[in-house]
Amino acid sequence: ACGDGTVAGPGGTAGGTLKWGWSTVTSWDPVTSSAGWDVHLLSLVYAGLTKLDEKGNAVPALATGWKYDAAGTTLTFTLRPGLKFSDGTALDATAVKKSLERGRDFPKSLIAAQLANVKSVTAPDATTVVIGLAQADYQIPNLFAGKTGMIVSPAAFEADATALATKPVGAGPFTLTAYVQNAKATLTRNPDYWDAANIKLGGFEAYPLPEPATVVAALQSGQYDVAQIPGSQVEAAKAAGLPVQVIPSLVVAVLDVNIAKKPFDDPKVTEALRYAVDRAALLKTAQFGHGDVAYQPFPKGYAGYSNSLEGIYQHNPDKAKQLLAQSSYGTSPVEVVITTAKAEGVPEQLQSQLNAAGFKATIEVIPQAQATQLVYVQHSKALFVDQFAGRDSAVQAFQVLFGKEGLMNPGRQTPPELADALAKVSRTPLDDPSYPSVLQAATAVAVKSMPNVFLYSVPRILARRANVSAIPEFTAVQRFEGVTVS
């Protein structure tokens, strides 16, 4: 069922349609989209001023380049000329200005916080956009590579903002032609995309994440060309003759710990938790060993990855027991509730590991949607089994994980030394040779001072049919430049 219709548009050849079994979006409007996963699909229809390369560095996209002033508070982007949105309207500096301002000012915007530092956006001419920042921040080009920087057609949101949820208008590599919520998104190649020459696919069909039990069969029968599979299916996929790629990603499994709540208000307990967890065992169960044990938010090879943290909280139940004994709870088992959206697997295993280390753990299941409410908003849960999807910008990632207002910092406390380290990162230009070491220092501070327990990295495991060329391995947002289906 693939290869139906080859479209040859200006700016390059185009092949067949790629059927992708991964996920669908909560909304096609990047400003109101509420899930971290959405970025992958959104980046098919939207483009930003910048994009991230395979290593996570910002490179030109809609903008051909950018320049910071000396203070780091004014950033000037130069746009490619003659850009167009998929609705035919011009993508010029004014459009960029309006789009970014909407992201910052729209009442229902969920990216407003990221843009809070953007003081002004001006468009002195059609191809120049000037960003005025309240404080120096060299992370903006990275930030703009993600959801925050996606440029939406002002004509569309000025006409009917709610319609964007199902009818996106952007300038990405593809255009959405049909959409069934939670079921299927059909996209066709956008010949006006700035980098259309590198888009070899004629069309794209996106489906929700398949059932693990049937995903391999679904690939074999041609229901999907590419699908994300769980670690448990890797062997089966390989056995079925499907090429499998394990792509390192920014995603990391983490425990959100609320130090404002019992029993973690006692630092000894929080400390004990770090040693009670057997990350290797969890990794084995959850991922069948695909991925790495993690003690920090960044994967190996990423600029912020600090070598010094390797093995820092080796599994040591005896030490955990000792620490608990020293805590205010003494030798009696410390009761803890593991909150999760799905109890099967890691939470179950975690429960058993904690119990072996002197805790008395029980599992509480809450629906995923309520988790946002209970964990991130009301901060009413002490321990939540979570995944951090990573952010395009390292500082942004820090903010989410450790910032006072950070989503995954339910305790709402940030030690001053961490705040200082972060401020330093922001102030350091990315091309500054000291940038990696500054960032790694901040990572080390965070991991040692914050209660978050990182567990293991979650690579993106893609299995594909043999007729699909290898998928480029992007750590942050999956991109499809150069992919072909024959």
Next chain:
Amino acid sequence: MSTLLAVDGLDVTFDRHRVLADLSLHVQAGEILGIIGETGSGKTTLARAVVGLSPVRAGRITFEGTDLTALRGKARRAWRRAGQVQYVFQDPLRALDPQHTVARIVAEGLVVAGTLDRAAIDARVRAALAQVGLDQSLAARLPGQISGGQRQRVLLARAVALQPRLLLCDEPVSALDASNRNHVLRLLADLRDRSGVTVVVISHDLSSLAGIADRVAVLYGGRLVEQGPIGRVLSEPRHPYTALLTASAPSVRREHPIPARALRPAPDHRPVAAFGPDACSYASRCPFATQACVTAPSTAGSEWSVACHHADAWRSRLAVGAMSTRRTA
């Protein structure tokens, strides 16, 4: 003889369909009254009206001075528990709880009445079974495990056990073969003779009914068309319908004073007038009907009454040819 049960001006209507119309009938104490009539003429409805199971719209039913139609709720229950009037259902299989043993079924009325202790009830049950000629060994069986004739007798025994004054039997013998039919009817005659129970029997079988009954009432279309001493009514019927019934009765001896054919409307029969709901109920099928029959005839006579405008005249109008036509053997 005194009147035990008096039905006066009874009207029963189901869903705007008038099943019994202005029906009056008296039952004397100690007699056996037969009720005959075509299917759907309202025989069952009449019997059920007496025990309070038909929706009576007008009229009175009195049993020894008690107005049964006026009884409601507690009073009616108390009256029923006394067991003075018993109704024996038409279809024995449907009237017996398939899960109860014969003994339990027969005892039910006594248990509900609550006046006797267990031993006394057992004794009465045994007596009732003996009275209807059922072997005591059947007491432990279920209705599904006995024959049709035996079921009919269980139904009778259940009624008899309460020592009623009046027994209403709805077609107790229609489902039985000739021998069994006679058996059951004889039983009713015995009951009357020995315990003085008054019996009303509904039956299609005129000949055997004539063997035991004292009087007969003939129903047609929800009205009483004739009633009187059974022997005389059946041998010299005064109503054309009664005459048709008697002429139609099969017989091993092939002799009928009037052939049935002469009493039936001809196949091309056209009624002489439009007979509405207030007309004589038989008029539209009566070969002797005239314009006079558009009104319901009054019932004439007391011991032997007939409701026909032409009770005395129709015989003379019998076609002479019809009289002589004998069936070819």
Next chain:
Amino acid sequence: MTTLLSRPAPVAVAKPDPAPPKRRSRRWIGTLATPVVVFVFSSLLTFGLGALSPSNPAAAVLGETATPADIARMNHEFGLDRPLPVQYVDWLFSALRGDLGRSYFTTIPVADSIFAALPVDLALAGLAILLAVLIGGAAGIGAALRQGGRLDRTVTAVASALGTLPPFVLGIGLIIIFSVLLKALPAGGYVPLENGLGQWLRFAILPALALSLDIAASIARQLRTSLVGQLGENYVTGAVVRGLGTRRVLFGHALRNAIGPALTVLGIGVPMILGGAVVTEKIFNLPGLAQLALQASGQHDVPLIQGTLLVTVTVVLICNTLVNIAVLRLTPQGKR
């Protein structure tokens, strides 16, 4: 009255007409009016369920940035600050006009989401019903005709076994057999009917089969029982004695009267098919209503849950009414 007039007027009717014209029309009115009443009952149930919900949608939607003022504004926007009866009436009448509100989370109109998904369910349910009728009918008739024989025992055994199988096991079993082992059919996914019947059938047949086997089993059992019952009826003996031939007796007479209970099973089967679709849709990755409900349920998206329930209920009601009409047309009391 009409039937009375059509006869020669003076002839008194010996037996009452068992179904006077009034009653017959009343039966039709009942058949057509009951669904309306039931719809109101069901909508109350559906709405009540939403009203019972303890979670505050505004807080859930606004997430991390929620302030009491924001929540109040959002509540107002959703109309949640009005009295419940007003909300119900408004919801119901909007629903009748095709407006089921907007999803709390995506702000996508619920009706859009549902009507994008509904054709999948309808097409699938239609195929499933067809399969159920064909398979169940053939098996039931076969078993009844060979009562006590090998076919009868096989049908009975298979039907009982199907009834004891969790539906998802059935679905995965079908995938393993037809997709993995035989590689004959796709393991999941969906192609709309517009893309051609053949294409659609390739994708729809397995899920439809998974949905229908259970109902087919019930139909087979029911049809077998009632057909055996009918075949024992006197009128069948009568028709045989008239020399009508087996096929005529079966299809012209017995089946006609035996089909009622089986149709009723089918009527009950429609909600089962639509309900069973959840599991099937999940396994076969179908973009149907049930997936939507599951998703909505996970998010406590009350308007979406209510919408899917209401639409499902309406579909069920329509199907049931059609079945009732069929039953009514097959029984003599309902004719003329």
Next chain:
Amino acid sequence: MSTLTAVRLPSARLALSVLAVVTFLAVAGGTVAPHDPLLQDPDLALRGPSLIHPFGTDYLGRDVFSRLLAGTGTTVVAALESVGVGLALGVLPGLASLWLGRTVEWVLLRAVDAVMTLPFIVFAIAVTGILGNGLSQAMVAIGVLFAPLFFRVTRAAGLSLTRAHYVEAAELFGASRWRILRTHVWGKVVPTVAVTAAQATGGALLAVSSLTFLGIGVQPPAPTWGGVLASELGFLSQQPWAPVIPAALIMVAVAALNALADAIRPGGAA
């Protein structure tokens, strides 16, 4: 056929023995299990059957045999819970619809029709989606949906009785309504209801397993039959045989209930 004689049928006897074992496990389950059903050993995950682990181990290295034994209780209780709710909401209204006059009858019939239009799983999902995810919520929802079944069955059994001549005969003896209910109605309604309850329990078992498959109503690590089945399905490629065991367990239990229902069905086990 009376309930007692039905038990002499071989199929009924087999069914009863199966159910006796299930009942025993439901009560004793955890204590007769050879291993702690919660004891994990990730190094031994997903092993095939062995002498120590007759049904192999699951993805956390837990003993599947012990988990199935220990899961019996939860599963059975959940199924019975929904059947209980269905019985409570179905039987009494069913009888009431026959005795309490036309208005009550009409309202009850329409209400039942309304509930009958609700698709099983979708409704359960909606209920848990709105009232919160828990086995009790889900089973109450299923129970509500069982109510029409019991209502109809009770009513049907009772309806023929209100027209039965032997009930009329009892009325003619002056028997009270209560007495009639007790002596003539109850004995016929109870077997029918019992049959329905047996079948409904089977249906509930399937519903529980469907819900757990969808991730609704279960609380791992607590084992349930459906839960074990659902999780084994996730590792089909590692252990294609593994789901067969819990599936067979569910099938046998449901089949036993159906066989028992057939055997005690009034009118014989043809």
Next chain:
Amino acid sequence: MSAVLRVDNLHVSVGGGSGTSSAGAAAAREAVRDVSFTIGRGESVGLVGESGSGKTLTCRAVLGVLPPGVAVTGGGIHLGGGSSGADVELTGLDRRGWDAVRGNRLAAVFQDPASYLNPSLTVGRQLAEQLRLKRRLPRNQTRAAAVELLAAMGLRRATAVYDQYPHELSGGMLQRALIAIAVAGEPELLVADEATTALDAAVQAEVLDLLRQLREERGLALLLVSHDLAVVAEVCDRVAVFYAGEIVEQGPTADVIANPRHPYTEALLRVASLGDWRRRDLEVIPGRPPEPGAMPVGCRFAARCAHATDTCATPVALSTVDDRQVRCHRAATLELVGA
């Protein structure tokens, strides 16, 4: 006179295993034994006997519609040749053969007419179907022919009846409609099993008249079953008296009634309808007939017979004198009273 139907030494057994009773179900029991009779063209033969004497099973064997578990285990049933078709041996006929015979050459009516019609089809449709199938009438003629046939059966308002459903008609009307359907294919033989038993006296007489008329006008042969000798006496030329699965006496009806030769016939006469309206003691036949499977070796009626002697315990054969057949050891010596 050529025979329409010849039944030779017919044996019918019940309980061949289909679980009617739990104990001894395996042993087949003879419910009809050694039954022979012949029906000539246009002749009417009556079968009488108490309930359970095997009359219905005999009829059903002739029609080939024995209930499950009941089978012909001996003898033959022969449908005579003649104008309308070849000789047919009915026992062992295949399905197609039966379909060709039934409705065309033999037809039947039964006791409960309402149950023998499809409740969900109009009377007319069922009659029309028969006419189309068995008389090969084209579709557009069936209605007129059907209405005519209904009218010929003495149904008034035949056009209205055509469009009515079975439950809308009275028993008498239904029985006439059924007879119309039965004779639609112009059969040679009509089997009427208790066809008038459930009707009231007036209607019964009308239906019996109709049967008589059909016989006279169409030369229809009749096999009439009743437990009332009086009914048989009204219609039949010859009568066969059944007792416990055997024919105990057979002969011209008038002869048998006037001069019974078997004590059982005499007993039946005493309980039969007499056609007089005197008050009297109703006679009964004491005791009950033996059950299939528990038949005595000798005369089956002996246990209830007032004339029984020791010889009656030995098997007794059917003896033929003139056109009478009697199965009694003492037939020659007994003085029995007729009606």
